[in-house]
Amino acid sequence: MIKFLNTLSLWILPIIIVFILLHALYKKTPAYEVFVDGAGEGFKIAIKIIPYLIAIMVCTALFRASGAIEIIENFIKPLFDYFKIPTETTIIMLTRSLSGSATLGVLADIINQTGVNSYATKLAAVITGSSETTFYVASVYFGSVGIKKFRHALLAGILADITGLIAAVWICSIFFL
Amino acid sequence: MNYIFIFLIVVSFLCAAINHRLDVAIDEMLKASQKAVEISFGLIGIMGFWLGIVKIAQKSGLMDLLSKLIQKPLLLIFPDIKYNKEAQSNIALNISANALGLSNAATPFGIKAMENLQSQNKDSEVATNSMCTFLAINTAGFQIVPAVVIAILSANGMENPTQIILPTLIVTSIAFLSALFFAKILERFYR
Numbered sequence: 001m002i003k004f005l006n007t008l009s010l011w012i013l014p015i016i017i018v019f020i021l022l023h024a025l026y027k028k029t030p031a032y033e034v035f036v037d038g039a040g041e042g043f044k045i046a047i048k049i050i051p052y053l054i055a056i057m058v059c060t061a062l063f064r065a066s067g068a069i070e071i072i073e074n075f076i077k078p079l080f081d082y083f084k085i086p087t088e089t090t091i092i093m094l095t096r097s098l099s100g101s102a103t104l105g106v107l108a109d110i111i112n113q114t115g116v117n118s119y120a121t122k123l124a125a126v127i128t129g130s131s132e133t134t135f136y137v138a139s140v141y142f143g144s145v146g147i148k149k150f151r152h153a154l155l156a157g158i159l160a161d162i163t164g165l166i167a168a169v170w171i172c173s174i175f176f177l
Numbered sequence: 178m179n180y181i182f183i184f185l186i187v188v189s190f191l192c193a194a195i196n197h198r199l200d201v202a203i204d205e206m207l208k209a210s211q212k213a214v215e216i217s218f219g220l221i222g223i224m225g226f227w228l229g230i231v232k233i234a235q236k237s238g239l240m241d242l243l244s245k246l247i248q249k250p251l252l253l254i255f256p257d258i259k260y261n262k263e264a265q266s267n268i269a270l271n272i273s274a275n276a277l278g279l280s281n282a283a284t285p286f287g288i289k290a291m292e293n294l295q296s297q298n299k300d301s302e303v304a305t306n307s308m309c310t311f312l313a314i315n316t317a318g319f320q321i322v323p324a325v326v327i328a329i330l331s332a333n334g335m336e337n338p339t340q341i342i343l344p345t346l347i348v349t350s351i352a353f354l355s356a357l358f359f360a361k362i363l364e365r366f367y368r
Contacts, residue, residue: 013279013282020237023234024234024236029236034232034233034236037229038225038229038230038232039228039229040225041225041228042220042223042224042225042228042229042285045224045228050213053213053216054213054214055182057212057216058209059181059182059186059189060185060209061205061206061208061209061212062185062190062202063185065193065201065202065205066189066190066191066193066196067192067195067196067198068188068189070196071192071195104329107329111329116330116334116335117335121330121335122340125330125345126341127348129323129326129345130318130345130352131349131352132315132316134316138312140288142291142312144291145292145294145295145301146295146301146302147295147301147302147303147308148178148303149178149303149304150178150304151303151309152309153308153312153360154181156309156313156356156363157313157316157356160313160317160353160359161317161352163351164352167351167352171347172344175340175343175344176344
């Protein structure tokens with residue numbers, strides 16, 4: 001199974017790229033000229049999202065460094081114990097939406113602390129794999145077009161994250177407990 | 178967004194003061210602003226490459242073909258892009274790239290889709306309903322195979338790391354659908 005997945009992920013990009021290029025050849029599209037033209041936009045977009053990324057990353061980094069997560073952790077611990085959720089996974093639940101690299105760091109911590117075959121590791125892996133870094137995605141996507149008023153986008157994203165967490169706890173308890 | 182911004186920073190400094198970690202917090206704050214610039218610059222190359230490839234597909238007419246294929250289901254979710262063919266195909270490409278775990282490719286498609294949606298926006302600083310829905314389903318991070326996580330687990334010696342694929346798929350589908358649901362419900366209250 002792993003082998004099949006590895007082969008698939010290895011082949012999928014070349015197939016897409018070659019298909020696009022052959023189609024361009026068939027339609028007589030000047031592929032090189034168009035490519036260079038399009039690639040030039042990468043620089044403009046990257047520069048444009050810098051201020052948005054600074055704002056969001058400073059917020060989330062401050063929040064993580066302040067120890068606020070540990071304070072929240074103490075508050076919700078009784079609730080987590082009641083639902084038999086391993087305490088080690090609290091931090092990953094609170095970090096997942098804020099920072100992608102921090103989440104992978106916490107996942108590595110959980111593997112070190114509880115072993116790679118533990119229930120905590122499996123739950124943390126499902127949480128990491130089933131979600132995205134909401135705040136980062138929002139700043140990049142809206143920043144790239146200069147949207148400053150997010151309306152309900154972040155709230156919808158966060159509510160979906162919370163639903164995902166509840167689903168992860170529930171599904172994992174069915175599969176792995 | 179203004180409230181979230183102010184709230185996160187003020188509360189963080191309060192908590193840091195309570196926990197006697199003001200020095201760490203200040204350090205992390207400055208490091209994060211530096212890192213934001215590094216990440217943006219790191220995106221230039223990959224983004225440029227994919228935007229180039231996408232432009233070829235656009236010019237050769239491949240994108241129009243794609244938008245015809247997925248138009249029906251897509252219009253159910255994004256009713257206002259009926260005449261915006263480019264937005265249709267870019268959204269489709271973004272969702273499929275994410276589903277396949279190609280997040281490097283998904284981001285440029287997503288940004289292009291946002292630009293397409295922005296082109297029919299009346300107030301360029303305020304997000305439209307479709308933009309919010311599109312962002313919400315992206316933050317849900319739907320993917321069929323969580324390749325990165327499986328790689329980490331197998332590198333640490335888990336017996337069969339593929340056992341997390343099915344539960345992850347179920348959870349990410351629930352998150353995806355709930356993002357759609359919340360975006361559609363909330364858009365009535367945020368005018």
